Amino acid sequence: MKKENIQDMEKWYSEDVGEILSKLQVTPEEGLFEEDAKIRLSEFGANVLPQAKRKSALVRFISHFNDILVYVLIVAAIVTAVFGYYIDTAVILLVAFVNASIGFFQESKAERAIENIKKMLSPKAQVIREGVRLEIDASTLTIGDIVILSPGDKVPADLRLIRAENLKIEESALTGESLPTNKKPDMLSTDTMLGDRKNMAFSSTSVRSGKGLGVVVAVGQDTEIGKINQLLSEVEKATTPLIRQTAQFGKFVSTVIIVVSVFIFAFGYFFRDYEKADLLLSVIGLAIAAIPEGLTAILSIILAIGVQTMAKKNAIVRSLPSVETLGSVSVICSDKTGTLTKNEMTVQTVQTREQVFEVTGTGYSPEGAITIDGKTPVNFRENVVMDTLINCFNVCNDSALGKDKDRHWNVKGDPTEGALITLYQKAVLIEHKNFPRISTVPFDSEYKYMATLIEWENDKNIILIKGAPDRLMSIADKELTQKGEQPFDKQFWEDKINELANKGQRIIGAAYKLVPRTVKEIHHEDIYNEANSEGIVFLGLAGMIDPPREEAIEAIEVCAKAGITVKMITGDHVETAKTIGRQMGIENSDKALQGKDLDHMTEEEFVSAANEYNIFARTSPEHKLRIVHALQSKGKICAMTGDGVNDAPALKQADVGVAMGIKGTDVTKDAAEIVLADDNFATIVSAVKEGRRVYDNLKKSILFILPTNGAESFLIMASIIFSTVKPLTPVQILWVNMITSVTISLALAFEKAEPGVMNRPPRSPKTPLLDAYFIWRICFLSVFIGGGSLFMNVVLLGYGVSEQLVRTVTLQTIVLAQAFHLFNSRNIRGFAFNKDFFGNKYVFIVCFVMMFLQLSVTYIPFMNSTFGTVPLALGDWKYPFIFGIIVFIVVEIEKAVMRQIDKIKAAK
Incomplete structure (x- = not known):
């Protein structure tokens, strides 16, 4: 048996099982011989799934340094180290390391899915080899092996069934079918879909009841579960819109940084009298100022806060x-x-000869009622037919209801039977009586019904029958009404079945047959045979559905x-x-x-x-x-x-x-x-709303952070062009960037969702991270804050203030200007002082933390030596505070102008 010889035989379900056994050179009685099994195992491979290749943790960590902005930071660190500015070097490298660590620890773990598929495979298999029943490792199964299936077994490979005795297999995880599938070995048409292949048993599915015998026709990667494994391994996960946008943004910023830095270095070298080392250090400061190195960290923090918020709403996020x-x-x-x-079958409709009844409640919980027209409760004392019908559904039943460890109602057994027990418990019957069984005929897919014999009244026993309506209708000769037994009206019931089927309901019927008290055991022949075709009384129908x-x-x-x-x-x-x-x-x-x-x-x-x-x-x-x-x-x-x-x-x-x-x-x-x-599907919608809030807050953070980088860059470029004293050192620039990014901007992550956030259409993935208005606001503020700081810098130097003191004031000015701008950024177009002004307490907390840090960098001695700052007198603080207030007022005026422009555009 060669592998290529069975390539054209994949549609096993559409071939006669006898021909399949002949092609596979095996018989059900003897199975494979050990020597043949070894040869086939070598030819077809073990019944296992391929091992997924995984990158080492070190490789995955290093990959997070593969970012052009990080490259610029590393070059800056190398240059500062060469010139002996080791503190600057250490701070720059620390920033790069923190950013890579955040990315590494939040990396998606989707590749574990393939590993968990393997756990679903059965470890053992019951087979017939050389005429003897054996238990072997499922991994050694091969094409042609004869496999025995029993209740509770996991199917160890894909099987073409040879025999099926009341065999039901749970396949919902594989096919999406909510009920166990009744299996039978009959040949099917070539266009039969996966969920309808009743003559097949698939690897990793579970035998719910009955017994079966099948021949292995696919192992390992060739099984249906193996094909899913292959699909999983072949799927290349697309990057998210945000990652694509930030990557494009990073390339754009890095290109601008390199071009501007080269231009400024050349300008300073050829047109200004700078020492090469000082000029290079200033240009490095320019590059560091332009890099929004804190942006990656704040994006991760904002996303992480979104993750925590979603977790409180029952949505666990595994990828930031x-x-x-x-x-x-x-x-x-x-x-x-x-x-x-719910994946819990629920009876919604009960049909008797005279009436249709509606059933409230969903799932296996017995909460609900049986009503007429959805209003009037059923009086079972006046409706004997309904009383008998529901008792039949409950007695002729092999399942049970219970609660799991989380107190959820579930069914032990067949979901359809569980739904019928729930129906029984919702009913206010004349008497909830325990009818002891005398004899039972279990469900058989050939006969399509189950029957139970119990003691009845008037010295009679009764056979209660539950099964497929078409089967019961084919053997019934009477039907029960409120007036008693009447001749069976088949057309009436066919019409009712069609009505329920058109509602998408699965239908089950019930009937009974009275027998003498002397009958103590029943078989199929006692229910219906050609010699005795009378006595089956049809009771009614139950229509059930897996409820929304x-x-x-x-x-x-x-x-x-x-x-x-x-x-x-x-x-x-x-x-x-x-x-x-x-x-x-x-x-x-x-x-x-x-x-x-x-x-x-x-x-x-x-x-x-x-x-x-x-x-x-x-x-x-x-x-x-x-x-x-x-x-x-x-x-x-x-x-x-x-x-x-x-x-x-x-x-x-x-x-x-x-x-x-x-x-x-x-x-x-x-x-x-x-x-x-x-x-809960509704949780997804809550998560979508949270996602929209997160994106809005990301945009606000970007609108807040980038003017800091722009202002610092403009400040340094202007100082070189106008040949002034270097306004900030590289390490001071990093301090400003990290303070504004990781402390002040963090407050924006807690802003509430904008009004009407779920009444607007989804954002197009082509929408740029920075639209025209954002670019205008960033450029405007960069020039305003950077130019204003440089003007103040020159004025103070003109009054003979020391360079260290001027740099300290400049550092405080940029940070405080951004702190006031934080209140502008809470609403991109709206007025800062609105009804939610005090709705985000974290805005005020981060401002307090920011002031503490700024006081620390100004007055603590070791911070002075690290960052090149000096203590400020009380009067020196007026410059940063006055400038910050001016920034706030100017931005609010700009927003008011833009709101008026929006109104004019809307009117047109």
Whole structure:
């Protein structure tokens, strides 16, 4: 058996199992011989997933120095060291090291997703080899091995089923299907989608009930879980808009710094009488002044504060830039099961011959009621049919309800049966009686029903039957009404089934058969056989659905106002998907595409469909990944939510991957940037609002920080051009930059969200970090603060004030001017003194801290020697304070003028 001989046999589900066994040269009775197994293991490889290659921690840390602005800092450090300014060198290198450390410790850990996929694989497998049942390491499984499946087993490889006895397999993490799949070995058509391949058992899924026998047709990377692993490893994570913008900004600033520094050095060398060493040191000061070295730190701090805020709202952020990216999201692609819905089956409708009943409450919690028309509670004493129907659902049931360690209601057993028990507990029955079972016929996929024998009244026993409506209708000859048993009206019930199905509900029926008290054991033949086809009385139907989360419906409405499109991508059936979409309020939910529709599209058609449609059903992991990629190709910033392994590749591809924290798999969580601790779709909307607030505050910080760099740069350039005394030393410049960036500007991170932040459309990823107005404000303030400081500098020197004292006053002037400008920056266009003036206490705290630091650098002796400052007399402080007040007034006048210009533009 050669590997190339089975390359054309990937659609195992569409071939007869006998032919497959023949091609694989194996029989179910004997299985593989050990010698053949060894040869095939060598040919096909071990049943494991490839080991992901990871960079060492040292390499990843060093990579964070790969930034052009850091290169400029390092060159500056080398030059200052050569000239013996070791304190300057140490401070410069410390700044570069701190910035790299912040980036390293906040690095995304998404590669752990691949490691967690491996943990999902079964460690052992029950096989038949040489006619003997053995337990072997699952890693040694190979093509052609015969595998035995029992309840509780993890499927160890992809199997084509040979036999299935009431076999149900939980596949929700892989396919998105909310209910366990009933398996049977019958051959399927070639276009059968992944979630409908009932003759296959997939690696890492779990056997819920029944038994099965299958032949291994794929191992390791060739399994469906292996393909997801491969998709994950191939996805190259795109950088966030903020990272792209800051990278472009860094290149622009570094180019300007180099060009201006060279020009100023040349000007000073050829046209001014400077010593080379002094001139070079001044130019280094210029370069350091222009570099916003504190910007990286403050951006990280603002993002980190956003992370803490989101954590309080149950959104755990694993990658700092994702906080800001959320603010620019224009599309949210969401899995249905467990994300938009609860992943808890709930009975919503009960249908008897005379009436339809509505059931309130969602999930497995027994809180809720059964009503008529949503208002009148059911009187079970007057409605014997309903009483009998609900008792049937409860008695003919093998599952149980309970609470987990977090006090959440859950079901032990089949979700459908759990929903029926919840229905029973919501009912105010005539009598909640425990009916002991005499005999049971378990559910069988061939017969499609379960039956239970119990004692009844009037010296009779009763067989209660629960199962697929079509099967029960095919054997029923009567139906129960309030007036008693009547002839069965098949057309009536078919119409009711269609009504419920069109609502996206899964339907289950109930019936009974009275038998003599002497009957103590039942079999399928006792329920229905050709010789005795009478006695089955149809009771009614229950329609259930995996209900939408109420808070998610409200969240989708908020998304619509915020210009965010919600798309539902699910492995569930198309009618169910459309119904849920309508209930959720997703736009254009009446039209949907299935995975098989997408398979026949060209790439251009696929991209168009991904942008046009909002409901996608019966999708595979690859479909989800391609949809996200198609949206991104049109410039959309895309968030993807999900909880299953099948969602992981798409989550990693998305600009922001959002995993469910309670029901999400470890694989999904590690592929995502954000984990929702409460599995609540509405939390995403809160996170989007927080992301928009964070971005607004980032812009305010930039508007605040850059004028400092501009003012210092202008100050030094002007001093060289006009041949004045060097106004600030390089180490003083670094002090000013770090004080304004890491202390004063930190207060802006706590500013509240702007009014109407969720009523504006998403920000385009092409929006520049600095728009025309920002450039104007930065240039205006740079010249105003830098020119004003230089003028004061020259005046004081003209009065014979010492150079050290003038530099100390200049340092204080620039810092205090920025402190007053902080209040201007709290609102980009609005008036500083508004109703929220005292709403951010941190503004006043950082101003106090700033003054403490400025007093320290002025009056503490070792700080004087380190930074070249001298103590100031009380009268010397009037210059910085008066200038700071002037800056505040001038900026407020400028903002008022701009508001008037905005009104004129709006009027036009």
